[in-house]
Amino acid sequence: MDEITNTRQRSDVLHRLAAFLAESGRPHRFVITSRPLPEAELAEFRSRETGLFVLRPFSSDDLYNFAVKWYRARTPDDDPETQEVAALRLTSRMHASGLTSMVRIPLIATMAALLYTADPDAELPGSRAELYRSFVDLLRSGRADEKGSSPQAAWLSGVQERLIEALAGRYMEDADANLVEAANRWAEEHAPRSLSRPVGGWSGRVRDRLIRSGLFGSAAGEVVFLHRSLAEYVAAGPASYRQESWRADVRPGGRRRPAGPRVRRSALPMTVPRRTRHGRRQVPYPRGHGQCW
Incomplete structure (x- = not known):
């Protein structure tokens, strides 16, 4: 259920399920799986004869x-x-x-x-x-990278990582997006002008490329990520690049530093200023805590 990322759409689906279950005489039973959701979204199910089960971590x-x-x-x-x-x-x-x-x-x-x-x-x-x-x-x-003999196949092989990152970002925006259509549009927009368009468009070629990448599978005829967490990880790549660029822009003089906060652990107690009603005073900083900047 959590893969319906739009809150309004997810609430609509939950409301429909609750209404369906409220009708008497229904022979159907449902198993609804989800990551943790806000308590308010599940309120309609709490008042009904529904069981709540939590996947227990491995001991x-x-x-x-x-x-x-x-x-x-x-x-x-x-x-x-x-x-x-x-x-x-x-x-x-x-x-x-x-x-x-x-x-x-x-x-x-x-x-x-x-x-x-x-x-x-x-x-x-x-x-x-x-x-x-x-x-x-x-x-x-684990999947053979068959670049193929055609210029289009060779180009797709070279841009595969960028294409998959774009699709992961699209998936995080809309989990119901048609990934083959999104990949087709991406190829149309990014293919060099000197590269002729494949007969029948890019759809067939990008679909084959995605399946052979090892990160996608097929469900009900649609190309999908094997697991949502894989899409989340791949989508985080471009996000981290943008974060580093932002850090470089806001630093004085535009000096770049390694991505991520720098942490220094101190073995000695420190003092830091703390504002009080009567001004600023020095208070101890716990031993061994990190400084981030």
């Missing part, structure tokens, strides 16, 4: 059981002891990489397991952003 035992089942599904010919040893190695690598709190989320645990399975000797990423970056790279590397 340590759950994570181990997940890993065992992971290897049972992937290596069914191995004996149970070998599968359990492999599961212990996987969960130990997750903990050693600092992912303990993040892999409690089943999706994150699955991504980490895929990365580990692809290269057991490599260290797992230590942050959510690095994990998504590595996972996206893994999806892309």
